[in-house]
Amino acid sequence: MNITELEVRVLKSLAHPIRLNIIKQLSSDRLCVCELCADDDFTQSNMSQHLRILKDAGIVTVEKEGNKMMYEVKNKKILDIMKLVDEVVVEDLKETLGGFTL
Amino acid sequence: MNITELEVRVLKSLAHPIRLNIIKQLSSDRLCVCELCADDDFTQSNMSQHLRILKDAGIVTVEKEGNKMMYEVKNKKILDIMKLVDEVVVEDLKETLGGFTL
DNA sequence: TAAGTATATTAGAAAATACTAATATACTTA
DNA sequence: TAAGTATATTAGTATTTTCTAATATACTTA
Numbered sequence: 001m002n003i004t005e006l007e008v009r010v011l012k013s014l015a016h017p018i019r020l021n022i023i024k025q026l027s028s029d030r031l032c033v034c035e036l037c038a039d040d041d042f043t044q045s046n047m048s049q050h051l052r053i054l055k056d057a058g059i060v061t062v063e064k065e066g067n068k069m070m071y072e073v074k075n076k077k078i079l080d081i082m083k084l085v086d087e088v089v090v091e092d093l094k095e096t097l098g099g100f101t102l
Numbered sequence: 103m104n105i106t107e108l109e110v111r112v113l114k115s116l117a118h119p120i121r122l123n124i125i126k127q128l129s130s131d132r133l134c135v136c137e138l139c140a141d142d143d144f145t146q147s148n149m150s151q152h153l154r155i156l157k158d159a160g161i162v163t164v165e166k167e168g169n170k171m172m173y174e175v176k177n178k179k180i181l182d183i184m185k186l187v188d189e190v191v192v193e194d195l196k197e198t199l200g201g202f203t204l
Numbered sequence: 205t206a207a208g209t210a211t212a213t214t215a216g217a218a219a220a221t222a223c224t225a226a227t228a229t230a231c232t233t234a
Numbered sequence: 235t236a237a238g239t240a241t242a243t244t245a246g247t248a249t250t251t252t253c254t255a256a257t258a259t260a261c262t263t264a
Contacts, residue, residue: 004119006191007184011117016222017106020113033241046223048242058194067231067240077190082109084183089108091177092160118252135211148253150212169210169261 013057014081018042019050022071026060027079032068115159116183120144121152124173128162129181134170 001009013019025036037047051071054060061074073079103111115121127138139149153173156162163176175181 003188003191004122006194007122007187008117008119010187010190011113011122012221015110015113015117017110018222020106020109034239043224044241045225045243049222052242058190064231069241075190075193077186077193081183081186081190084179084186085109085112086105088112088160088177088179088183089105091179092108114251136209145254146211147213147255151252154212166261171211 009057010059013053013059014078016050016053018046019054020082022047022050022054023059023073023078023082026071026073027082030070030072032065032070034068036071111159112161115155115161116180118152118155120148121156122184124149124152124156125161125175125180125184128173128175129184132172132174134167134172136170138173 014023022036025031033044033047033051036042036051037044051060051062055062058074059078060071063070063072116125124138127133135146135149135153138144138153139146153162153164157164160176161180162173165172165174
């Protein structure tokens with residue numbers, strides 16, 4: 001795999017609503033799978049598959065603790081990326097609403 | 103579309119080798135389609151489709167000049183994102199090679 | 205106005221991704 | 235050791251994305 005392919009894999013791994021949700025949950029805490037599944041209506045199997053995609057892309061790391069698997073964001077620059085993506089989207093929305101004064 | 107869906111669309115639009123190549127070419131210059139096609143083996147049709155994906159996601163803007171369409175990166179934060187993605191990948195590679203001393 | 209150049213669109217097939225349901229593995233505690 | 239809890243894997247189907255080839259549109263220049 002060359003650099004471009006690795007970059008594509010990182011971007012692809014982030015480009016899914018469930019995985020975005022995972023990253024956001026992990027942005028402040030280190031969590032196990034059952035905690036990640038808790039509030040939402042994900043099946044455990046599907047969550048596990050998404051976590052593997054993030055792990056394979058090098059976005060998260062896992063550590064075993066008893067019978068739980070603790071996930072955590074590996075490189076904090078991922079959070080910076082997410083922040084920038086959010087800003088890009090928000091700036092775009094603001095521009096779309098440009099005609100309005102509040 | 104909510105914020106998360108918009109974020110996913112931005113990330114998806116970046117997550118493809120041809121589109122990454124387009125962004126890199128546009129990072130320094132404002133270019134027309136024929137210039138973007140020039141050095142590589144893309145078909146014009148395929149290039150056009152990828153450009154539309156980037157335009158729909160709000161990544162690039164287009165302006166007509168004569169019979170050429172000039173493309174340009176709309177929000178420079180996209181370039182910051184690409185830089186961070188590159189750093190994440192490179193840091194990961196360095197870590198993988200960690201055992202070696204040069 | 206005809207021919208050439210630049211770009212976009214469409215349709216259909218091929219490839220990749222995502223989801224569900226069932227099953228497997230591994231640890232923990234009664 | 236049996237039962238319960240936490241997580242992973244597999245297989246199959248459904249959905250989405252990507253590519254190619256053909257065609258359409260729009261501008262330019264002879």
